Amino acid sequence: MPQFNFAYFLPQLAWLGFIFAVLYFVVVRATLPKLGKVMQDREDRVIGDIGAAETAKGEADEVTQAYLAGLGSARDEARATLAGARAEAQRSLEARLAAADGDIGARLSEAQRALETARDAAVAEVEAIAADAAASIVERFTGARPAATDAAKAAKAALAG
Amino acid sequence: MAGPMEQFEIETLHPIEVGGYDLSFTNSALWMAIALGVISVFLFIGASRPQLVPNRWQAAVEYVYDFVRKMLDDNVGPEGRRFAPLIFAIFMFVLVCNLLGLIPWVGAFTPTSHVAVTLGLACIVFITVCIVGFWRHGLHFFSLFWPHGSNIALGAFVFVIEFLSFLSRPFTLAIRLFANMTAGHVLLKVFGTFVVSLGSFQALPYVFGIVPLGVNVALSALELLIAVVQAYVFALLASLYLNDAINLH
Numbered sequence: 001m002p003q004f005n006f007a008y009f010l011p012q013l014a015w016l017g018f019i020f021a022v023l024y025f026v027v028v029r030a031t032l033p034k035l036g037k038v039m040q041d042r043e044d045r046v047i048g049d050i051g052a053a054e055t056a057k058g059e060a061d062e063v064t065q066a067y068l069a070g071l072g073s074a075r076d077e078a079r080a081t082l083a084g085a086r087a088e089a090q091r092s093l094e095a096r097l098a099a100a101d102g103d104i105g106a107r108l109s110e111a112q113r114a115l116e117t118a119r120d121a122a123v124a125e126v127e128a129i130a131a132d133a134a135a136s137i138v139e140r141f142t143g144a145r146p147a148a149t150d151a152a153k154a155a156k157a158a159l160a161g
Numbered sequence: 162m163a164g165p166m167e168q169f170e171i172e173t174l175h176p177i178e179v180g181g182y183d184l185s186f187t188n189s190a191l192w193m194a195i196a197l198g199v200i201s202v203f204l205f206i207g208a209s210r211p212q213l214v215p216n217r218w219q220a221a222v223e224y225v226y227d228f229v230r231k232m233l234d235d236n237v238g239p240e241g242r243r244f245a246p247l248i249f250a251i252f253m254f255v256l257v258c259n260l261l262g263l264i265p266w267v268g269a270f271t272p273t274s275h276v277a278v279t280l281g282l283a284c285i286v287f288i289t290v291c292i293v294g295f296w297r298h299g300l301h302f303f304s305l306f307w308p309h310g311s312n313i314a315l316g317a318f319v320f321v322i323e324f325l326s327f328l329s330r331p332f333t334l335a336i337r338l339f340a341n342m343t344a345g346h347v348l349l350k351v352f353g354t355f356v357v358s359l360g361s362f363q364a365l366p367y368v369f370g371i372v373p374l375g376v377n378v379a380l381s382a383l384e385l386l387i388a389v390v391q392a393y394v395f396a397l398l399a400s401l402y403l404n405d406a407i408n409l410h
Contacts, residue, residue, distance in 0.1 A: 003276045003339065008171040009185055012277040015190035019197050020254065020285065027201045028250045030227060031208040036245065038211035039223060045213070129190060 131153035169274055169343065188270045188280065196257040196272070199369055203253075210252040225253070234399060237404040247289065251282060252396035259342060259388030263381065273391075274342035276335055283331035286399040294406035305409050334398055341391045345384040352377045 087160065135151040139146075175186040207222030215223055229249045242274055255273055262271025263310035273279045294302040306323035352373045360370025 001343075002170055002171055003274070003343065005171070007183070008187070008189075009277040010273070011173075011177075011185045011257065012171070012189050012272070012275060013281045014182075014184045015186070015193060015271070016278050016281040019190070019193045020250070020282070021253060023197050023200060024247065024250045027197070027204050028246045031204045031222075032246045032249060034218070035222060035226060035229070037206040038213060042213055057372045068202075128356045 127152065127155050127159060131160060134158075163350075165347045165354070168270070168346055168350060171275075186262055189272045189275060192261060192270045193258065193272045193278070196254060196261055199257050200253050201263070205337050216315055219375050219408035225249070229396065233400050233403075236397070236400045237407055240407050241400065242401060244289075244400075248400055251286065251343050251399055252392055255282065255338065256389065260341070260385070261390055262346070263384055263388060271346060274346055276339040279339040280331065280335040282338075282395070283334035285356060286334065286402060287331040290402045290406045293403065294409075297407060298409060302406070302409070307404055310337065312360075328336055330398075330402060334395065338391050341387055345380075345387055352380060 007077070062116050131148070131152040131154070135146055135148065138146050172188045174188060174191060177184045177186060195253035197335055203218075204222060206219035208226075226245070226249055227254055230245045233245055233248060233251045237244070258271060258273045259270040259279075262269050262274065273282075294305070298304075298375060306320045306327065308319045308323075311319065356377065359373060360367050362369050
């Protein structure tokens with residue numbers, strides 16, 4: 001096998017050393033560190049962008065949360081205002097109803113009283129007419145007119161009976 | 162017809178002698194230089210002015226470099242990134258030498274099928290590992306070979322075995338690559354000769370050559386795979402050995 005011919009070792013090793021040194025120190029060292037830096041920059045930038053995006057998303061979430069909370073509290077407030085207005089309206093309605101009731105009661109009792117007065121007056125008038133009529137009848141039968149008080153007493157007793 | 166081992170013959174293209182030592186430019190050196198040229202073109206086009214938004218060439222270089230960096234991240238940890246250019250250089254050199262050697266017709270030579278070259282590469286890894294290990298840990302580096310929590314006698318025994326296994330690493334690394342490359346090329350050559358000898362059957366020319374030709378096509382695909390896998394294995398083992406030197410287990 002030519003591979004184990006040791007006379008070939010030295011020239012191959014020498015050229016390998018030379019070529020590999022050129023490859024490493026002239027070619028690789030001149031290019032790859034720069035490339036590695038760019039790759040690292042890109043990675044950092046992508047990670048930074050992802051971080052910024054995450055921060056922005058967090059902020060947006062907070063804003064949404066605040067908006068929803070505001071919406072909820074506004075809704076609660078509106079509901080409370082509505083309930084207050086409704087209660088107020090109910091109260092004033094009840095008060096007015098009560099006032100009207102009182103008014104109506106007063107006028108009713110007044111009318112009642114007037115009615116009773118009128119009735120008493122009418123009754124008294126009827127008694128007087130009855131007494132007068134009775135006195136006139138008695139006068140026609142007997143020719144003597146009874147005393148007005150007697151006739152009134154008799155008429156009252158007869159009307160009551 | 163050329164024998165299956167003839168493809169590994171070293172030919173001197175330009176004799177050079179320095180102080181009585183033979184440093185001739187051979188076909189092996191030529192193909193290593195071609196590999197250097199290919200990698201240089203790849204890197205200078207793709208990575209000499211890197212952009213934040215890469216073009217296609219840069220994306221290709223980044224793909225390979227990222228692969229090496231991930232391998233080091235996984236096997237060594239964050240401190241391994243400093244060695245990414247070295248592992249990248251070794252990986253690319255082995256890969257391109259392996260692949261160039263598979264080109265038919267042009268008389269391609271595979272430098273990595275020679276134990277001298279693979280041993281040289283393995284020694285680059287081994288010396289780097291030793292320098293890094295002693296630089297970071299001093300003589301404490303030897304604790305790499307000492308089993309934790311055992312008595313002195315057993316510990317000393319294991320120490321000797323571990324130390325010998327450590328010393329054998331460049332040889333196993335070198336021989337694995339060289340043997341894979343050599344075996345693949347021998348196999349391709351053997352089936353190639355079958356194509357010629359069966360195809361030249363006088364009564365029915367060419368027909369019988371088709372079977373070994375098909376085998377050779379399949380073998381070429383396999384050898385492409387092996388070329389990539391062996392470059393990967395070489396780089397992977399290099400990073401594992403670096404991990405020993407950096408992290409001591």
